[in-house]
Amino acid sequence: MTSFSGYLPYAFALIIAIPFLVLLRQFVHNYINLKNQEIKLLTVKSNSENKTQSYERMTLFLERMKPSNLIQRFDKDLAAHEFIFLTEKTINEEFEYNSSQQLYITKNSWKNIVDSKNAVLDLLHKTYEGLSGNANLDEFKTIFIMNYMENEDYISATIEDLRREILIIA
Template identity: 65%
Template sequence: MIESPYFPYAFALVIAIPFLIYARQFVYSYIKFKNQELNFMTVKGQSEQRIHAYERITLFLERIKPANLVSKFDEDLEAHEFLFLTEKTINEEFDYNASQQLYLTKNSWTKVVNSKSSILHLLHKTYENLSNESTLQDFKTVFLMNYMNEQDYISSCIEDLRKENLIIN
C-alpha cells in the first residue's frame, strides 16, 4: 500500500463530506420551515386584524343608527344642541375608526362613509324642516320617522360587511 502524507486528510474528507451534506440539508430544511411558520403567522395576524376591523366598523355603524342616537344625551337639551353633540360624536368616532379602512375593501369603506354622510345629512335635513317651537322629543321623533321612510342603508352596509367577512375568512 502506498502511504502518502495526504492519506489521513483524504480519509477525513471522505468521512466528513456526508456529514456536511446532511448538515446543509438540515439547515436548509430548518430555514424553509421557519419561513413557512413566519408566513403562516403573518397571514393569521392579518386575518385577526381584519376581523377586528370588521368588528369595529360594525360597532360604529350600530352606534350611528338613529334608534341608538336618539337615546344619547340629556333630555333637557335643545334640538340644535342635540344636533351639534350628535354630529360631533359621529365625526369623532368615525375619525377614530378611519384606520380600519386598510382592512376593508374599497367598496365596503365607501358604503361606511356613505352611511355616515347619510345620517349626518338626515340629521341636518330634519333640523331644517322643524319649526322653531319644536322640542327635542319632536326632533327625535321626526328624525326616526325620516330614517324609517328611507332605505335602511346602515343595516344593508352591516349585512354587506358580514357577507364580505365570511368570504375573506
C-alpha cells in the first residue's frame, strides 16, 4: 500500500487536470474554426468588392467611349486624322489600363466590351474614309455621331448587360 500511496497525489492531479485539458482543447479547436470562417467571409467579401469595382470601371470606360463623349475631347483646331489618332490612342491606353478587370467579369461581358471598343474604332476609321478630303473636324464629328446613331447602340447594350450581371452578383 505504501508504494501506491506515493502516486496518489499525481493521480488526483491528473483526474482534476483532464477535464480542463479537454475544455482547453475544445476552446482552441472552436477558436481556430471561427477564425477560418472569418477568413473565408473576408475573402468572399473582398472578391465581391473586386467584382463590383471591375463592373464600375468597365462601365465608366464604356461611357467614355460613347461618340457623344469622344467628340468633346481634344482641341477643336485638330485635323480629322489627328483627332482619330488621339482618340484611338486614348481608347487603347484606357482599355489596356483596365484589361486586368477581365479577371472579375464574365467572358461574355468581356467579349462585348472588346467588341464595343473595336466597333467604335472601326466606326472612326470608316467615317473618315467616307469623307471627302476637305472635311473639317466639326463635319467629321457630326457624321461620326450620325453613323453611330444609325446603327445599334452597342455600347448602351453592353452597359445594360453589365448592369444585369452586377445585380445577379450583388
